[in-house]
Amino acid sequence: MPLIPKSHPRAKSLLIREKLVNGFDNGLVAKEGLLAQGRGEAFDYLLGEKTGKAAKQAIQAAAAQLLLAKIPVISVNGNITALCPKQIVKLSKQTKAKLEVNLFYTNKKRQQAIIKTLKKNGAGEILGTRLASSTKLSGIDSARRIVDKNGIFAADVVVVPLEDGDRTIALRKAGKTVITFDLNPLSRTSQTASITIVDNVTRAIDLLIDESKKLSKKNRRILQKIVNDFDNKKNLAENIIQIKNYLTRRARVA
Numbered sequence: 001m002p003l004i005p006k007s008h009p010r011a012k013s014l015l016i017r018e019k020l021v022n023g024f025d026n027g028l029v030a031k032e033g034l035l036a037q038g039r040g041e042a043f044d045y046l047l048g049e050k051t052g053k054a055a056k057q058a059i060q061a062a063a064a065q066l067l068l069a070k071i072p073v074i075s076v077n078g079n080i081t082a083l084c085p086k087q088i089v090k091l092s093k094q095t096k097a098k099l100e101v102n103l104f105y106t107n108k109k110r111q112q113a114i115i116k117t118l119k120k121n122g123a124g125e126i127l128g129t130r131l132a133s134s135t136k137l138s139g140i141d142s143a144r145r146i147v148d149k150n151g152i153f154a155a156d157v158v159v160v161p162l163e164d165g166d167r168t169i170a171l172r173k174a175g176k177t178v179i180t181f182d183l184n185p186l187s188r189t190s191q192t193a194s195i196t197i198v199d200n201v202t203r204a205i206d207l208l209i210d211e212s213k214k215l216s217k218k219n220r221r222i223l224q225k226i227v228n229d230f231d232n233k234k235n236l237a238e239n240i241i242q243i244k245n246y247l248t249r250r251a252r253v254a
């Protein structure tokens, strides 16, 4: 008998949690990554565990921005690999974005496990491990400062899913456009990224792939208008209002 019955009212959430736990057991996820998931889950609860209107707008802007990019790069960490390896590879192919492993809690064995999993899911070249092409990103003290000259360092648009705040600020200071997935609209990453998708990455990533496919048929002028019309601060405020409205509904007694 499965430990998580399909009929359990919180089966979906518990199955996502299980992916992280399996990812930890298989050497992909840092211990701290399990805690990060817990923080995300709490915000997901407050958002009503669904993709809101504001998140859908951010997804559209992110897709347009990725298609407009000259050198788009997706930064991959342990949590994203455990949660959606197939989709991250699909997104990179759909948007012609390079993949680069970049870990906060860096560790060679975990890097290799992540690469192996991505390759198993169809990835071609994965940057982030070649010493000869590594360089340092200034303004950041963690291991995340080590990046690939041909990847994150050269990129104009970087996707940083489930990120700690420092690097987003450093990447913005380096003149890059930063796209993130973060369930916490108040986090430093959310507040400093160019486009923040406030949604569970497990829901939003398929929507981003679909939107990228749809928008790939549009011309650059239309894509640029979508990006220009997007205001991240306003979008974050809408997400906070979504939480407020959800709590107001839940606080009704009758």
Ligand code: PTJ
Pocket: 029, 030, 032, 033, 034, 035, 036, 037, 038, 039, 040, 041, 043, 077, 078, 079, 083, 102, 103, 104, 105, 106, 162, 163, 164, 165, 181, 182, 183, 184, 187, 199, 200, 201, 202
């Ligand atoms: O694999 P590593 O070594 O690179 O480490 C990765 C983690 C995630 C441990 C590291 O980047 C970290 O410590 O991140 P933080 O500072 O905990 O931030 C992670 C953010 O992602 C938090 O704001 C969470 O709310 C958010 N988050 C967690 N799970 C999800 C999420 N956002 C979207 N979808 C999720 N499933």
